[in-house]
Each structure stands twice: as structure tokens, then as C-alpha cells.
Amino acid sequence: xxxxxxxxxxxxxxxxxxxxxxxxxxxxxxxxxxxxxxxxxxxxxxxxxxxxxxxxxxxxxxxxxxxxxxxxxxxxxxxxxxxxxxxxxxxxxxxxxxxxxxxxxxxxxxxxxxxxxxxxxxxxxxxxxxxxxxxxxxxxxxxxxxxxxxxxxxxxxxxxxxxxxxxxxxxxxxxxxxxxxxxxxxxxxxxxxxxxxxxxxxxxxxxxxxxxxxxxxxxxxxxxxxxxxxxxxxxxxxxxxxxxxxxxxxxxxxxxxxxxxxxxxxxxxxxxxxxxxxxxxxxxxxxxxxxxxxxxxxxxxxxxxxxxxxxxxxxxxxxxxxxxxxxxxxxxxxxxxxxxxxxxxxxxxxxxxxxxxxxxxxxxxxxxxxxxxxxxxxxxxxxxxxxxxxxxxxxxxxxxxxxxxxxxxxxxxxxxxxxxxxxxxxxxxxxxxxxxxxxxxxxxxxxxxxxxxxxxxxxxxxxxxxxxxxxxxxxxxxxxxxxxxxxxxxxxxxxxxxxxxxxxxxxxxxxxxxxxxxxxxxxxxxxxxxxxxxxxxxxxxxxxxxxxxxxxx
Amino acid sequence: xxxxxxxxxxxxxxxxxxxxxxxxxxxxxxxxxxxxxxxxxxxxxxxxxxxxxxxxxxxxxxxxxxxxxxxxxxxxxxxxxxxxxxxxxxxxxxxxxxxxxxxxxxxxxxxxxxxxxxxxxxxxxxxxxxxxxxxxxxxxxxxxxxxxxxxxxxxxxxxxxxxxxxxxxxxxxxxxxxxxxxxxxxxxxxxxxxxxxxxxxxxxxxxxxxxxxxxxxxxxxxxxxxxxxxxxxxxxxxxxxxxxxxxxxxxxxxxxxxxxxxxxxxxxxxxxxxxxxxxxxxxxxxxxxxxxxxxxxxxxxxxxxxxxxx
Numbered sequence: 001x002x003x004x005x006x007x008x009x010x011x012x013x014x015x016x017x018x019x020x021x022x023x024x025x026x027x028x029x030x031x032x033x034x035x036x037x038x039x040x041x042x043x044x045x046x047x048x049x050x051x052x053x054x055x056x057x058x059x060x061x062x063x064x065x066x067x068x069x070x071x072x073x074x075x076x077x078x079x080x081x082x083x084x085x086x087x088x089x090x091x092x093x094x095x096x097x098x099x100x101x102x103x104x105x106x107x108x109x110x111x112x113x114x115x116x117x118x119x120x121x122x123x124x125x126x127x128x129x130x131x132x133x134x135x136x137x138x139x140x141x142x143x144x145x146x147x148x149x150x151x152x153x154x155x156x157x158x159x160x161x162x163x164x165x166x167x168x169x170x171x172x173x174x175x176x177x178x179x180x181x182x183x184x185x186x187x188x189x190x191x192x193x194x195x196x197x198x199x200x201x202x203x204x205x206x207x208x209x210x211x212x213x214x215x216x217x218x219x220x221x222x223x224x225x226x227x228x229x230x231x232x233x234x235x236x237x238x239x240x241x242x243x244x245x246x247x248x249x250x251x252x253x254x255x256x257x258x259x260x261x262x263x264x265x266x267x268x269x270x271x272x273x274x275x276x277x278x279x280x281x282x283x284x285x286x287x288x289x290x291x292x293x294x295x296x297x298x299x300x301x302x303x304x305x306x307x308x309x310x311x312x313x314x315x316x317x318x319x320x321x322x323x324x325x326x327x328x329x330x331x332x333x334x335x336x337x338x339x340x341x342x343x344x345x346x347x348x349x350x351x352x353x354x355x356x357x358x359x360x361x362x363x364x365x366x367x368x369x370x371x372x373x374x375x376x377x378x379x380x381x382x383x384x385x386x387x388x389x390x391x392x393x394x395x396x397x398x399x400x401x402x403x404x405x406x407x408x409x410x411x412x413x414x415x416x417x418x419x420x421x422x423x424x425x426x427x428x429x430x431x432x433x434x435x436x437x438x439x440x441x442x443x444x445x446x447x448x449x450x451x452x453x454x455x456x457x458x459x460x461x462x463x464x465x466x467x468x469x470x471x472x473x474x475x476x477x478x479x480x481x482x483x484x485x486x487x488x489x490x491x492x493x494x495x496x497x498x499x500x501x502x503x504x505x506x507x508x509x510x511x512x513x514x515x516x517x518x519x520x521x522x523x524x525x526x527x528x529x530x531x532x533x534x535x536x537x538x539x540x541x542x543x544x545x546x547x548x549x550x551x552x553x
Numbered sequence: 554x555x556x557x558x559x560x561x562x563x564x565x566x567x568x569x570x571x572x573x574x575x576x577x578x579x580x581x582x583x584x585x586x587x588x589x590x591x592x593x594x595x596x597x598x599x600x601x602x603x604x605x606x607x608x609x610x611x612x613x614x615x616x617x618x619x620x621x622x623x624x625x626x627x628x629x630x631x632x633x634x635x636x637x638x639x640x641x642x643x644x645x646x647x648x649x650x651x652x653x654x655x656x657x658x659x660x661x662x663x664x665x666x667x668x669x670x671x672x673x674x675x676x677x678x679x680x681x682x683x684x685x686x687x688x689x690x691x692x693x694x695x696x697x698x699x700x701x702x703x704x705x706x707x708x709x710x711x712x713x714x715x716x717x718x719x720x721x722x723x724x725x726x727x728x729x730x731x732x733x734x735x736x737x738x739x740x741x742x743x744x745x746x747x748x749x750x751x752x753x754x755x756x757x758x759x760x761x762x763x764x765x766x767x768x769x770x771x772x773x774x775x776x777x778x779x780x781x782x783x784x785x786x787x788x789x790x791x792x793x794x795x796x797x798x799x800x801x802x803x804x805x806x807x808x809x810x811x812x813x814x815x816x817x818x819x820x821x822x823x824x825x826x827x828x829x830x831x832x833x834x835x836x837x838x839x840x841x842x843x844x845x846x847x848x849x850x851x852x853x854x855x856x857x858x859x860x861x862x863x
Contacts, residue, residue: 068799071846071847072839072846072847072848073796073797073799073835073847073850074796074847074848074849074850075846075847075848077795077796077798078848140849141848141849142847142848145795145796145848146793146795147793149793151754151792151793152753153752153753153754153770154753154754154793154794154795157753157795157851159849159850159851159852160849246769246770246771246772247770247771252754252769252770253769286627286637287629287635287636287637288636288637288638288639288640289639289640289641291640291641291642291643292641292642292643292647293641293642294642295642295647295651317756317765317766317767317791318767318769319766319767319769319772319774322669325669326666326669329662329665329666330658330662333658333661333662334658336654336658337651337654337655337658340650340654341647341650341651341654343616344650345647347616347619347620347623348643348646350620350623350624350627351619351623351627352623352627352637352638352640353623353627353637354627354628354629354633354635354636354637355623355624355627355628355629356628356629357624357628365620365624368620369617369620372612372613372616372617373613376609376612376613377609379605379609379661380602380605380606380609383601383605383661383662383665384665384669385597385598385601385665385668385669385672386598386601386602386605386665388598388672388763388764388765389598389602389760389763389764389765391765391791392756392758392765392791392792392793393791453586456586456587456588456602457586457587457588457760458588458758458760458761458787458789460758460789460790460791460799461793462793462798462799463789463798463799464799465799465800466799467787511634540639541636541637541639542636542637542638542639542640543636543639
């Protein structure tokens with residue numbers, strides 16, 4: 001809408017622009033092209049995904065035996081703290097921001113994000129966060145060891161007595177990551193509200209854009225609270241304030257409120273774009289319109305709203321009064337209503353379609369099945385009496401890994417395969433992609449399914465040693481963990497080889513409907529030589545109607 | 554056409570019945586996934602878990618069964634490049650699958666609330682500030698309102714103080730002035746634990762009781778339940794409390810009231826000795842290691858002095 005046509009640009013491919021799409025060096029530069037930034041995010045976060053995965057395999061190595069015999073306990077504690085931190089702040093958030101960065105401007109018919117320089121600054125903070133966290137392994141006392149929650153008073157105990165310690169660096173890294181995400185949120189919301197192509201009304205936006213829109217609204221209201229909590233904790237730790245110090249009149253439970261007020265909605269920041277990916281992928285490979293488009297779009301917004309009033313379900317046993325427990329039980333359970341609407345809509349989309357089970361579709365279907373499972377254990381956890389038993393046990397660990405690995409990581413793989421031809425101009429190998437899918441699907445279930453039983457038996461998360469009778473299922477889980485490590489190899493192999501010498505991709509290899517499939521693969525620097533005029537609804541499968549008005553030239 | 558509709562209808566009904574039967578069976582299995590039921594509360598929570606597993610299995614099998622049918626029978630032939638039917642939605646269907654989850658949620662929430670209320674009579678209490686400490690008398694009075702609802706046969710409270718510290722559990726029985734690192738509880742009597750922490754957050758958790766409560770430094774928290782099954786169980790620290798968190802365990806012995814009284818009387822005659830403490834001994838060992846494999850840690854508190862180290 002506020003796209004200003006750039007004069008002197010007519011034919012794609014002959015743009016007088018310093019950054020040509022084929023030049024790899026631009027990926028290492030302060031580029032302001034949203035597509036370059038998107039891929040910078042994706043590659044950086046994938047590297048950290050591998051690092052976080054190595055941490056996870058070290059943890060699973062320790063847990064093969066009931067005794068703490070592989071690592072010193074401080075090292076184990078540092079490992080699970082950094083595993084959680086890296087996986088959340090350096091893998092799931094930035095990878096999804098990267099995907100959104102790449103897709104949102106093209107999907108709404110814009111040439112770039114609203115604030116390209118801000119976009120680049122927000123990205124370059126991610127390597128800073130990563131470097132800080134990795135550097136914290138080398139300071140005296142090692143990295144933060146208080147878990148990714150960093151609950152005081154454990155997080156403020158500081159046994160080294162140094163001003164510069166792992167926990168201080170951790171808090172700085174989290175604050176920087178928060179600032180980067182707030183910048184991203186401002187940019188995404190502005191872009192989606194102000195830069196849609198003519199004819200692209202809100203109810204013509206692809207659902208991925210709706211999902212990103214909802215998720216970024218959560219970032220805007222939630223992140224300031226977490227960042228404030230982190231800064232107060234930093235002050236407690238460094239300059240001796242007592243916001244959360246019970247000895248000097250502070251309240252440690254208050255930190256839990258600051259933390260979860262953001263960190264529960266953060267789960268929806270992560271899962272909503274994955275819902276968006278499902279809504280994009282199922283119609284393409286089922287050759288049917290998305291079932292109930294408007295309801296699905298609105299349900300994203302509903303999830304964003306309800307997500308703001310559920311955080312206390314993480315604190316049922318933190319000395320929370322009964323009225324609070326019961327109110328938050330009800331609000332938490334109500335999240336399942338808009339979520340259920342989406343699940344049923346996807347199932348109805350697939351039903352009676354003409355399915356093609358290539359790699360992106362397999363990953364999306366696998367992720368949907370695991371999400372249904374995770375949703376059911378989530379409802380169980382929201383029930384106060386059940387949570388009183390399984391809170392802080394492996395039941396919770398199993399639940400959120402079904403969300404974060406089974407759904408988010410698998411959904412992201414689906415997206416990476418689906419848009420790989422668009423991003424790189426090359427086709428990936430189906431055979432390697434399917435191998436990757438089967439290894440990931442089997443590995444995820446072997447790794448995380450036994451955790452539910454372990455949790456019901458009372459095995460606690462964050463424990464380096466456990467009751468000997470629980471050894472069998474821990475061994476199974478560890479085997480699954482190592483299998484997941486192996487499962488990344490065919491993916492890396494496939495992506496690297498295909499990017500270098502894969503078959504050239506056509507503009508629209510999947511016969512998909514969407515603005516991104518109308519431009520070349522990879523897209524020209526300015527995306528659209530001429531801003532398209534959208535004349536119909538998205539997902540018009542089974543109806544021969546053009547998406548955009550014929551070019552005026 | 555009419556016959557096809559009837560066949561479809563019966564097909565769906567039979568399928569739903571099969572899914573319901575399988576879910577019912579899975580729900581019954583849920584009891585075997587749980588530790589022994591050592592407290593009155595365990596029965597309540599296990600029933601709720603079994604109910605949720607049944608309902609969850611029904612939904613999971615319903616959704617994945619439908620998906621599997623599609624994946625099996627709705628595949629496109631490799632040369633078929635046509636689209637599926639252009640169906641944008643169905644208001645009636647969308648209405649149904651909005652209303653049914655709302656009803657289910659209300660059902661689950663109501664059932665959970667009922668269970669919670671039954672537990673709450675004996676169960677976890679909210680924070681009480683330390684500057685207004687609750688003695689034994691007022692703790693009894695504080696639950697006075699709910700006591701009215703308890704059957705008159707309800708036995709009196711057994712008060713035990715629990716101190717959590719990095720990394721040990723210390724139990725104090727005020728009546729006989731016994732201090733122990735093993736938690737002895739009389740069965741079939743209501744227990745009132747007064748939970749306190751000396752340093753950081755801890756969590757009182759006995760999986761066999763299905764009960765958990767965080768312990769917050771600077772506060773006394775009353776925590777009530779009723780053990781019903783004599784035996785030996787494990788108390789763990791459920792809130793991460795630093796380096797030796799995983800070692801912070803204690804034996805829980807539920808025994809008949811008479812055995813319990815005997816134990817108390819005997820323990821009261823014992824001299825105070827330092828209790829064995831895994832955190833302290835592991836810490837001492839790492840101090841002696843010539844090669845440091847870990848990082849500097851908070852020093853464990855001195856092993857507590859107790860009459861009964863267990």
C-alpha cells in the first residue's frame with residue numbers, strides 16, 4: 001500500500017543493484033535485503049541448533065546410568081542450562097524470525113521490510129548473543145547453572161564472587177536477545193499493517209502472515225516484562241539490590257511472574273508461525289483450499305490474546321493461592337479451543353484431497369500428529385491436581401519436547417524443504433529428504449515418548465542422577481537422542497549438495513498459489529519488478545481464478 | 554445414494570465405538586504407569602489422570618485415525634495433476650468443532666475442580682508470611698473453616714517441621730523433640746508439615762503421594778495430606794536448588810501409628826550425631842581431586858545434627 005515504486009527498475013534480473021542474488025559474500029555482510037537477512041538468521045540459528053543438540057546428547061549420555069558418573073554435577077547443570085537457552089534464544093526464535101523475514105514481505109507483495117536497517121541490526125545481535133553465551137564457558141566458574149528459568153535465589157548465589165560470571169553474561173545475553181526481538185516485532189507489525197500490496201486486505205493475507213502477525217504482537221507486550229525481570233535480577237546479582245532476595249525483604253516468587261508472563265506466551269510466539277506453516281503446506285499438497293480460512297486466521301489472534309493470561313500454570317506449586325490456580329487452569333484449558341479449531345481445519349483440508357507425500361508434506365503431517373499428542377498432554381498438565389504430581393518431572397520435559405522438537409523443529413524442516421527451491425533456485429533430493437524425515441520422526445518418539453512414563457513415576461527434570469529402577473526407559477530415551485543427532489546428517493548433506501549442484505528449480509515447482517510462487521527462484525533483489533494487484537482470496541485450489549491482476553505492461 | 558449415506562453413517566458410528574473401546578482400555582492402563590498409591594490424595598489424582606488419558610486417547614485416535622484414512626485412500630496418482638474439490642469451509646461443521654471443545658474444556662475443568670476440592674480439604678495451602686508465623690494452634694484454626702466439612706471422625710493433625718537446605722532434608726517432631734533425616738509418618742492420620750527453607754527454593758515431592766509444594770525462603774508453608782499405605786518411599790527435591798540438587802533425597806517411612814510412636818520414643822533417647830550427607834561427601838571428594846573436572850560451587854551446608862540419621 002505504501003510501497004513506493006522505485007524508478008528505473010523494470011526487468012527483473014537486470015537490476016542495477018550492488019547485491020546480486022548469486023553472490024555468496026553478501027551473506028557475510030551487513031545486508032539490508034530481507035531475503036539475505038532471512039537466510040542469515042536460518043543458517044546462524046541452525047549452527048546453534050547443532051551446538052544445542054551436542055549439549056543434549058551430552059546430557060543424555062550422563063542419563064544412561066542412574067549415577068552421576070560421566071560429568072561433574074556443575075558441568076551437567078551448566079549443560080542443561082545452556083541446552084535450553086541455546087535451543088530457545090538461538091534456535092527456535094531466530095530460525096522462525098528468519099523464515100518470517102524471508103517470506104512475509106514477498107507474501108504480502110512488498111519489496112522489503114518496513115525498516116531494512118533495523119532488520120539488519122536485529123539480526124546482527126543474534127551472533128552477539130551466541131558469542132556471549134559460548135564465551136561464558138571460559139570465564140571462571142563456568143556458564144550459568146541455574147536453568148533457563150534462572151530462578152533466584154539459586155541464580156544470584158554466585159559462588160565465584162566475581163563480578164563477571166556465567167550468570168551475569170547469561171542475563172546480558174538474554175536482555176540483548178530481547179531487544180533484538182522487540183526490534184523485529186516492531187518491524188514485522190509495521191510491515192504487515194502498512195506494506196501490503198493493493199488488494200491484499202487482511203482477510204486475503206496468507207495464514208503464515210496472520211500467524212507471524214499474532215506472534216509478533218505477543219513479543220511486543222511480553223518481552224518488556226521479561227527484560228525488566230532480567231535487568232532486576234542483574235541488579236540483584238551485581239550491585240546488591242534486593243528485588244528478589246528474601247533475606248533483605250525481596251520476593252523470589254515475583255521473578256517467576258516476570259519470567260513466565262513472557263516465557264509462556266513465548267511458546268505461542270514459537271508455535272504460531274508453525275501453525276502458519278501447516279496452513280501453507282497442507283493446501284498445496286492436498287490440492288484443496290484451507291478449510292475455514294477466516295476462522296483459522298481469527299483463532300491465531302485469539303491464541304495471542306488468551307496466551308497473555310495463562311502464565312501462572314507454571315507456578316501452581318510455587319505457593320500460589322487456590323483461586324489463582326483455578327482461574328489459570330480454566331484460561332489455560334481454553335487455549336485448546338482456538339487450537340482445536342485449527343487442528344480440525346487442517347484435518348478437514350487434507351480430507352478428500354489429492355495428497356502428494358513428498359518431504360515437506362511428510363514433515364508437516366508428522367509434526368501435526370505429534371502436536372496433537374503434545375496438546376493432549378498439555379491439557380493434562382493444565383489440570384491443577386495432575387500438575388501437582390507431574391510438575392517439574394520428565395512428563396513436562398516430554399510434553400514440551402513434543403512441542404519444540406516434534407512440532408516446531410519438524411514443522412520448520414517442512415518449511416525449509418517447501419521453500420528451499422524458492423530460496424536457492426535449486427531442487428533438493430527427495431530420497432535424502434525422506435530418509436531425514438523417517439530418522440527424525442522415529443528418533444523424536446524414541447527420545448521423548450518414554451519421558452512421559454518417567455515423569456509419571458516421579459523422575460525430576462534437571463537431575464543428573466535418578467532412582468535406579470528408572471534406568472531402562474532412560475537408556476531408550478538416550479538412544480533416541482543419539483538417533484536425532486544422526487538424523488541431522490542427511491539434512492545437512494542434502495541442503496549443502498543441493499544448494500551447490502541441485503537441479504535448477506522452476507518458479508513454481510509445487511504448482512502452489514501465492515505471491516512468492518509468481519516470481520523467479522531465487523527472487524530478484526527487489527522481489528517484484530511491479531507491485532502486484534491481488535484480486536482473489538488465497539488458497540484458490542480447485543478454482544481456476546488468477547491471484548493477481550494481469551500486468552499493466 | 555440414500556443407502557450410501559446409511560452405510561457411511563453406520564461406518565462412522567462403528568468406528569467411534571471402536572475408538573471409544575480402545576481409549577477406555579488405555580485409560581485403565583494409566584494406573585499401572587504410576588507409583589504405588591501411598592496417600593489418600595493419590596487415589597483422587599490417579600482417577601483424574603485415568604479419565605484424562607481416556608479422553609486424550611479418544612481425541613488422539615480420532616484425529617490420527619482420520620488423518621491415516623486420508624493418507625491411505627486420498628493419494629493423488631502420480632500423473633494426476635488436477636486439484637481436489639474446492640471446499641472453503643462448512644459453517645455447521647466449524648460450529649460443532651468449536652462447541653464440542655468448549656464443552657470438553659468445561660467438563661475437564663469442572664472435574665479437576667471437584668478433585669481439587671476434595672484434595673484441598675487436606676491439601677496444599679497458600680503462602681503464610683513469616684512475620685505472622687503460624688503456631689501449631691493457629692495452623693489448626695486456619696483450617697477451621699474447611700474442618701467443618703470434614704467428617705467428625707477425622708483424626709487430629711500430626712505436626713512435623715521440615716527444613717530444606719542445600720542439600721539436605723531435616724525433619725523435626727516438636728512433641729518429642731526428635732530431629733531426623735528420615736521422614737517417619739503415621740498412616741491414616743492427617744499430617745501437617747510446616748515447610749521452611751534455609752537458603753533457596755526447594756520443592757517437597759513424594760511421587761507415591763502425588764503431592765508437591767515449593768518451599769520458599771522466608772516463609773512457612775503448611776502442607777497437609779493423609780498417608781494410607783505403610784511402606785518405604787522416596788522424598789525428592791522438586792525445585793532445582795543448585796549443584797547437588799539431584800542428591801537431595803530422603804527416605805519416607807509410613808508406618809502404623811503405634812509403630813510410629815515407638816519409633817519416636819526410641820529416637821528421642823538417641824544422642825545427636827551428624828547425619829550422612831551425599832552432597833557434603835561428594836563436595837569433600839572433589840576438593841581432594843587433583844584434577845578439577847567441574848566449576849566452583851556453592852558449599853553444601855554442614856550435615857545436620859540429628860537423633861536419627863536413618
